[in-house]
Amino acid sequence: MTRKAVIFDLDGTLVDTAPDLWRATNHVMSECGRRVVTLDEVRAFVGHGARKLIQRGLKATGEEYDAPAIEPLYEKFVAYYRDNIAVGSVPFPGCLALLDRLKAEGISLGVCTNKQEGLSVKLIETLGMTAYFDAIIGADTIGIAKPDPAPYREALRRMDRQGAPSLLIGDSETDVLTARAAGVPIVGVTFGYTPRPIAEFSPNSLIDHFDEAYEPIMALLEG
Numbered sequence: 001m002t003r004k005a006v007i008f009d010l011d012g013t014l015v016d017t018a019p020d021l022w023r024a025t026n027h028v029m030s031e032c033g034r035r036v037v038t039l040d041e042v043r044a045f046v047g048h049g050a051r052k053l054i055q056r057g058l059k060a061t062g063e064e065y066d067a068p069a070i071e072p073l074y075e076k077f078v079a080y081y082r083d084n085i086a087v088g089s090v091p092f093p094g095c096l097a098l099l100d101r102l103k104a105e106g107i108s109l110g111v112c113t114n115k116q117e118g119l120s121v122k123l124i125e126t127l128g129m130t131a132y133f134d135a136i137i138g139a140d141t142i143g144i145a146k147p148d149p150a151p152y153r154e155a156l157r158r159m160d161r162q163g164a165p166s167l168l169i170g171d172s173e174t175d176v177l178t179a180r181a182a183g184v185p186i187v188g189v190t191f192g193y194t195p196r197p198i199a200e201f202s203p204n205s206l207i208d209h210f211d212e213a214y215e216p217i218m219a220l221l222e223g
């Protein structure tokens with residue numbers, strides 16, 4: 001059996017979660033008497049967890065709140081999002097076919113996200129994707145978020161793939177920095193959420209669609 005591992009970012013990489021993150025953000029914005037934010041705005045706010053997403057929404061629509069004042073908004077956001085986690089969220093085109101193909105090769109698959117672990121597990125379950133993954137690590141799993149490499153390494157540890165050839169697939173600068181810090185290659189996807197195109201951060205490989213992902217993944221895992 002191969003000892004290889006592929007670890008995926010979640011928001012903007014495996015799953016197009018923006019529609020539901022957008023609704024949850026506007027739920028909180030309206031509580032604060034703010035204007036509605038657009039879907040494109042929310043796509044640029046994602047990447048550093050829900051607290052940062054809310055703070056960016058507040059900044060775009062008026063005054064920012066200080067950290068303690070974000071907490072009740074965060075609670076409201078999470079409660080709403082948990083109940084509406086996959087209303088409009090779907091895996092990106094070609095995602096499931098790629099996961100099937102990698103799994104058929106015996107490659108261990110994991111998730112390393114800055115979303116909360118509980119929300120990530122619920123989203124993946126709701127979309128019927130649980131069986132693909134040997135580990136799902138969120139920002140709160142070990143209390144350390146990407147771009148620190150610790151959550152990536154924790155995913156490998158739980159997958160029993162420490163020291164094995166592995167790589168990260170992600171959509172943002174955070175993912176590129178995480179992979180660099182972990183000393184592994186990064187495949188960037190161009191269809192995700194990032195204020196600056198991921199190409200600017202020079203990922204080892206860049207794909208526009210999951211149909212293009214298999215060959216570069218296998219080549220990078222061969223090293």
Ligand SMILES: O=C(O)COP(=O)(O)O
Nearest residue numbers: 010011047048049113114
């Ligand atoms: O929840 C976020 O802000 C980011 O999540 P991701 O790390 O899966 O892109």
Ligand SMILES: [Mg+2]
Nearest residue numbers: 009011012171
């Ligand atoms: Mg992402």
